[in-house]
Each structure stands twice: as structure tokens, then as C-alpha cells.
Amino acid sequence: MLIHSIATTPFEGQRPGTSGLRKKVKVFQQEHYLENFVQSVFDSIGDYSGQTLVVGGDGRFYNLEATQTILKMAAASGFGKVLVGQNGILSTPAASCVIRKYNAYGGLILSASHNPAGPEEDFGIKYNMGNGGPAPESVTEAVFEQTGKIEWYQTIQCDDVDLSSTGTTEIAGMTVEVIDSVADYAELMQSLFDFDAIRDLLASDFRMAFDAMHAVTGPYATTIFEDMLGAPKGTVMNGVPKTDFGGGHPDPNLTYAHELVDVLYGEDAPDFGAASDGDGDRNMILGNHFFVTPSDSLAVIAANAELIPGYKAGIAGIARSMPTSGAADRVAEAMGLSCYETPTGWKFFGNLMDDGKVTMCGEESFGTGSNHVREKDGLWAVLCWLNILAARKTSVEAIITEHWAKFGRNYYSRHDYEGVDSAAATQVLQNVRDQFVSLCGTELAGRTVASCDDFSYTDPVDGSVSENQGVRVLFEDGSRIIFRLSGTGTSGATIRIYLESFEADTGKQGMDAQDALAGFIAAADDISGLQKLSGRDKPTVIT
Numbered sequence: 001m002l003i004h005s006i007a008t009t010p011f012e013g014q015r016p017g018t019s020g021l022r023k024k025v026k027v028f029q030q031e032h033y034l035e036n037f038v039q040s041v042f043d044s045i046g047d048y049s050g051q052t053l054v055v056g057g058d059g060r061f062y063n064l065e066a067t068q069t070i071l072k073m074a075a076a077s078g079f080g081k082v083l084v085g086q087n088g089i090l091s092t093p094a095a096s097c098v099i100r101k102y103n104a105y106g107g108l109i110l111s112a113s114h115n116p117a118g119p120e121e122d123f124g125i126k127y128n129m130g131n132g133g134p135a136p137e138s139v140t141e142a143v144f145e146q147t148g149k150i151e152w153y154q155t156i157q158c159d160d161v162d163l164s165s166t167g168t169t170e171i172a173g174m175t176v177e178v179i180d181s182v183a184d185y186a187e188l189m190q191s192l193f194d195f196d197a198i199r200d201l202l203a204s205d206f207r208m209a210f211d212a213m214h215a216v217t218g219p220y221a222t223t224i225f226e227d228m229l230g231a232p233k234g235t236v237m238n239g240v241p242k243t244d245f246g247g248g249h250p251d252p253n254l255t256y257a258h259e260l261v262d263v264l265y266g267e268d269a270p271d272f273g274a275a276s277d278g279d280g281d282r283n284m285i286l287g288n289h290f291f292v293t294p295s296d297s298l299a300v301i302a303a304n305a306e307l308i309p310g311y312k313a314g315i316a317g318i319a320r321s322m323p324t325s326g327a328a329d330r331v332a333e334a335m336g337l338s339c340y341e342t343p344t345g346w347k348f349f350g351n352l353m354d355d356g357k358v359t360m361c362g363e364e365s366f367g368t369g370s371n372h373v374r375e376k377d378g379l380w381a382v383l384c385w386l387n388i389l390a391a392r393k394t395s396v397e398a399i400i401t402e403h404w405a406k407f408g409r410n411y412y413s414r415h416d417y418e419g420v421d422s423a424a425a426t427q428v429l430q431n432v433r434d435q436f437v438s439l440c441g442t443e444l445a446g447r448t449v450a451s452c453d454d455f456s457y458t459d460p461v462d463g464s465v466s467e468n469q470g471v472r473v474l475f476e477d478g479s480r481i482i483f484r485l486s487g488t489g490t491s492g493a494t495i496r497i498y499l500e501s502f503e504a505d506t507g508k509q510g511m512d513a514q515d516a517l518a519g520f521i522a523a524a525d526d527i528s529g530l531q532k533l534s535g536r537d538k539p540t541v542i543t
Helices: 033-042 063-077 092-101 137-147 183-192 195-203 217-228 258-264 294-303 327-335 347-354 378-392 396-407 422-433 518-528 530-534
Strands: 003-007 021-024 052-057 081-089 106-110 122-128 152-156 167-171 174-179 208-211 272-276 283-287 290-292 317-321 338-342 360-363 367-370 409-420 447-454 471-475 480-486 493-503
Touching (some): 033 063, 033 152, 052 063, 063 106, 081 092, 092 122, 092 183, 092 378, 122 137, 208 217, 258 272, 272 378, 283 396, 290 396, 294 317, 294 327, 294 360, 294 378, 294 396, 347 360, 367 378, 378 396, 409 422, 422 480, 422 493, 422 518
Parallel strands (some): 052 081, 052 106, 317 360
Antiparallel strands (some): 021 122, 106 122, 272 283, 360 367, 409 493, 447 471, 480 493
16 A cells, blocks of 8 residues: 655644644544644654554544544554554543553544534544653644644555454554453453442442433443443443434533433432543532532542552542642641642643652542543542442442541532633633732632732643643632633633632531632622623533
């Protein structure tokens, strides 16, 4: 087969964000668009001649077409082997697992995570390194630089590879192995958790529901929960992946996972509920009529780690993204562990895990994980909770309330304003920056402002610096109001406001979070002018 060099010209705006390049499907379908980006990745990652590449995605619209394009380009570019998930499917944590297990050079993951899918919706692609984690900024910036000067890309002309069944084939001297999408990941989970104890729990009068939201985790959840752990058939809701995710928004929160919420807050509700997102790296945890914030979930998992076989020997430390509440910090302090505060983006945890500084990490955006892979992992978090519930033999609500009584409660909420005009969104944050000096020492929501800043992070492993990671108003008692623009959308801007107030008094820990934070919510609007600038009188999503 002949290698073809195809002349091309750069496209504007191919800068990878915190989770790769995300655009509308129609943008990716432009002639040369995907190919330009893939070639720019290949041109920026070093000498991979003869090495192994992992390819897979969340099954959204355009996944299969993109996979075939990448296989042909990988063969033309000199990779020795590609491991590709059956039907082009690999959840993001499963892709990380496969990269690590088979010592691959790296991987291309096709996903726009929790964003909607379909011909008119979103698509995404990102490169993961040989450690299984997202490429660091040094690599993504090199890729972006290359997209601005690319003149050609390489491919071969051949028939598409049959991805419908496992097996091995060869194209242009490169081996393509179609692998079972679930098997390696399920094997890893079985090595970490007490499947016998969870199986006994699910065989008792304990009931659970898991919502795969017609996204990638359907086959993984069905295999693990129903086939391996014996949960009744039907435990997994919306378990068949669809290219448009059933027309839903596969973001596991109280707004978009409303079908699961209705079940867990309905009559005769199950004891436990969980959901995962489009590519399987996020999770939401619910008890019977009870919601667990992602910040609390991370703290509880870390505090109970010794109950999980894979972590029985102890954990090295904990890391959380800056907007995530300080609940994990209090656990780390009590356990004598280091706790790191990083910018948003899972790639910042990778260095800490590779250097042995932390074992568990999490983000308030429904991402939790550990050093078993280098991505957040939705099903891993669910299995953590099931293992803890099996060991402690109590309810989700009881575990959380006991945790608050021991460590204190961090009242916490995130308000998302999605699809805001980009200029208006930028001005919202600038309004707060302009008041950094004048706010210090004043009272907001009955609390005294101690300091204000734009969060900056210096990586303790490689010394790299990440600036402008979120505008913070910090109070003397540890409470916080944080403003940040999200990089996960494909149109307009998403303004995220994070609100946090610590309460040590057990008699005051039972309030609804929105009620407890009402003063902070009003203060955030007052100092930012958010509602006036955005034209919105309420958030799109509250979590």
C-alpha cells in the first residue's frame, strides 16, 4: 500500500483544552480538519516508530468514521501496532487502563465527555501519554503550534478495518488488534475491590440502580454489576449506547440525570443510585432520597480507603482541584496525609500520582479516581461506594452524616450559567478582579473577606506554572466564592460559580445547601454583575 501525502492548510482554533479538542461534529467533518489535528499530534509526540497506539471512544456520532481515519494515518506514520476497542468503543478510564497494561506509547481518545452527541452536537479528540493520562500543557501547546503551520498529512488508501469483532489484521505493515472493550478494565476492577462482599450485598435486600445514560458505560456496568456481581437484570438503566446518547445530555448531575433522580427520590426508592457520563469518567452518587456532593464523595472514599482491598495498605496522599471543597483536606489532615490543590483538569493529578505523592484525587465536576489509571473513573467510584457500603452495613445517608459529625460539613454548591456570550462572561470575572483590593477586609454574606486572587499553581514535580485558573474571594473562616470559565463547551462560554461554607456544629449541618449558602449566592451576583451581564436570572444547572 502506498503512503499518500495530502496537501493541506491550517484551520484556526485547533487548540486543545483541558480535555482535548472539542468542536461541533460539522466542524470535524470538514475536509482535512480531523486529519490536520491528528497529524499535528503525531508530529509533536516524539519517536513512536514501531510503537503501540491505543484508539477508542465513547461511541458518539462520528466515532467510527474518525477511528478509521486514525487507523490509516497511524499506519502511514509508522506505528507498529494499534489496539482499538471493539466497535471503536473504549471508555476514557478503560483506554487509560489499556495504555498502561500493554505499555503503549500513548492513545487517542475520541470523546467530548459529558457533552451532547449527534450530527448537530459535539465531538472531541485528545491524546493521552504512555502513563495513561492526558497530555500535559507542554505537549498540547506543541500540538497547537503545529496545527498553525501544518502543510501536509500522511495516510494510506485501503478498505476500512472490520471493528465489529475481536481479532487481528494488518494494514501497510501495521498490526491492528481489535480488543474486547470491557475485559481489561473489568479485570482491573476485580483486582481492587472485594467482589465477594459486594456480591453478598447485592444478594441481600439491598437495591441499587445505575444510569448509563445511553452512553459508553452501559456495557461496562452491565458486565460488572449484573454479570459479575449478580445484580438483578435491569439494575443498569439506559444501558445500550447510542450515537446520540438517546437525545439526552450525558452529564451525571441532578439536572441531566433526572430519570435516576426520580427513581432515588420516588416511592420505594432503592438504597443506592449512581450515574456516569458520556465517556465513563464522571459519576454521581445518590442514596435513598439523598444526594452526595462529589467533594464529599472524594472525602468519604479517602476516609474509608482501608475498607477497600486495593487500598488496604494505606494511601499516599490526596489531591483535589482548586474549586473542589476542602472536605478532603480535613480528611488528609486527620490521617496525616499531604493534600494538594491543583487547577481544574485531570492532567494536573498525573504528575502527583506518577511521583507517588497521591493515591486518590477528585474534582467537584463529578470526577473521582485513584492511581489505578491516570483518568477519573466513574465506575471505580461507584465500586468504592458499594465496597464501603458492604463493609459498613449502613446507608449512604448515615455514612455521610457520620462523616460530617467527625470532620465537619463543607456546605458546597456549583452554579453553572451555560452558553453565555463570551465577552459578557469575560467581563463577569473582570468585575471581580477589579475589586480585589477594595473587597479585602469588607463583609460579604456576614463573613469577612481575607483575600482575593487569581489562582496560580506551581507543579511540585516539574515546576511548571499554570496561571489564571480561577478568580477567588477567600474569607477568614475558610469560606470561598470562586468564579471560573469552563473550557468543556463548544459554543459560547460557561460561567461556573463555586460557593463554600464550613460548618463544624453538628446541630447546624442538616440544612439544604442552597439555603445555607443563600448569602453567598447573593453576594456573588452583587460583586460580579453576573445576572445583568448574562441576562440570566438563574443558573442553567445547580449541583
